[in-house]
Amino acid sequence: MKKNKHSNIPIFLPELACPHQCVFCNQEKISGILSTPQPSDVQRITETYLGTMKEKRIVDIAFFGGSFTGIPVDLQEKYLKEAFKFIQKGLVSGIRISTRPDYIKQDNLDLLKKYGVTTIELGAQSTNNEVLNKSGRGHNFEAVKRASALILENGFQLGLQMMIGLPYDTFQRSLQTANDIAATGAQSTRIYPTVIIKETALEKLYNSGKYKPLSIEEAVLWAKELVKVFEKNKILILRIGLHPSEELVDGKSLIAGPFHPSFKEMVMSKIWNELIFKELENKNPDKVTFRINDKQLNYAVGFNGCNKRELTQRGIITRFTADSSLSKYQFDVSYN
Numbered sequence: 001m002k003k004n005k006h007s008n009i010p011i012f013l014p015e016l017a018c019p020h021q022c023v024f025c026n027q028e029k030i031s032g033i034l035s036t037p038q039p040s041d042v043q044r045i046t047e048t049y050l051g052t053m054k055e056k057r058i059v060d061i062a063f064f065g066g067s068f069t070g071i072p073v074d075l076q077e078k079y080l081k082e083a084f085k086f087i088q089k090g091l092v093s094g095i096r097i098s099t100r101p102d103y104i105k106q107d108n109l110d111l112l113k114k115y116g117v118t119t120i121e122l123g124a125q126s127t128n129n130e131v132l133n134k135s136g137r138g139h140n141f142e143a144v145k146r147a148s149a150l151i152l153e154n155g156f157q158l159g160l161q162m163m164i165g166l167p168y169d170t171f172q173r174s175l176q177t178a179n180d181i182a183a184t185g186a187q188s189t190r191i192y193p194t195v196i197i198k199e200t201a202l203e204k205l206y207n208s209g210k211y212k213p214l215s216i217e218e219a220v221l222w223a224k225e226l227v228k229v230f231e232k233n234k235i236l237i238l239r240i241g242l243h244p245s246e247e248l249v250d251g252k253s254l255i256a257g258p259f260h261p262s263f264k265e266m267v268m269s270k271i272w273n274e275l276i277f278k279e280l281e282n283k284n285p286d287k288v289t290f291r292i293n294d295k296q297l298n299y300a301v302g303f304n305g306c307n308k309r310e311l312t313q314r315g316i317i318t319r320f321t322a323d324s325s326l327s328k329y330q331f332d333v334s335y336n
């Protein structure tokens with residue numbers, strides 16, 4: 001049976017009442033939203049989105065961009081009430097919120113449950129306490145574990161987001177973070193490379209030479225290994241790379257770091273690069289045809305054709321064809 005596609009109606013509440021100042025964060029600049037939508041805006045935003053959806057989809061209203069459970073309770077309730085009306089009318093199926101691990105208590109969860117929240121995404125960012133500390137997160141890994149367990153016990157879906165290349169992060173630490181996220185029982189994740197945004201503490205650290213961001217090549221190689229961990233553990237990867245907001249794309253807010261609007265494509269291309277060249281190991285073909293799952297075809301050819309180009313440079317004439325009967329990483333090769 002064909003599954004209905006899933007969509008979020010994102011409502012960004014940038015740094016609303018967030019008393020923290022994580023070294024990397026300037027939510028306004030990341031989300032590209034300079035004024036915070038009010039509860040009275042929820043209806044209009046939701047109706048506008050619903051009006052643009054042509055096919056049947058599973059739709060969630062998603063309060064993202066800040067720490068939802070850090071907002072004063074009466075204001076949380078106002079936002080939730082507006083969103084809940086759409087659930088009651090059968091127009092959306094759930095509500096998602098994002099928040100910090102140390103803002104999850106039973107009281108918060110009771111309120112979220114009352115208004116039909118289905119998924120809670122926590123910014124875990126790292127499970128290494130030194131990385132968390134140097135990034136000014138104000139919580140440790142214990143807080144992530146505690147909050148995750150409580151969320152799952154209360155019957156919510158759990159998402160744990162992670163960042164790579166934070167201060168004091170290493171490849172091993174990021175790999176450990178992915179494995180720890182899998183061990184908590186999270187159903188979904190997002191992988192965000194750390195970039196330096198204007199007017200953040202990270203900008204100062206960078207300018208004084210105390211922080212060096214990952215290069216785009218490093219970030220792609222790290223993320224490729226994390227994708228493997230998450231896929232092995234059947235964790236849904238909702239996003240690889242930052243959302244390309246206008247502020248980031250035109251570079252106005254971006255000081256430095258591995259931002260690329262096609263970051264996911266670059267990561268997936270690397271995964272396919274490994275699969276392809278492993279297949280060709282110890283073989284010396286002049287010609288090769290790969291049959292690839294249709295949704296993976298572009299990744300196999302590579303971002304800007306990079307995998308195909310590498311094959312050509314090695315003197316191999318390559319054809320790629322799509323075959324929807326193949327599963328995600330399954331492929332068929334012929335050498336004539």
Ligand code: SF4
Binds near residue numbers: 021027123
């Ligand atoms: S907790 Fe979230 S919203 Fe608050 S400063 Fe840190 S990243 Fe930004």
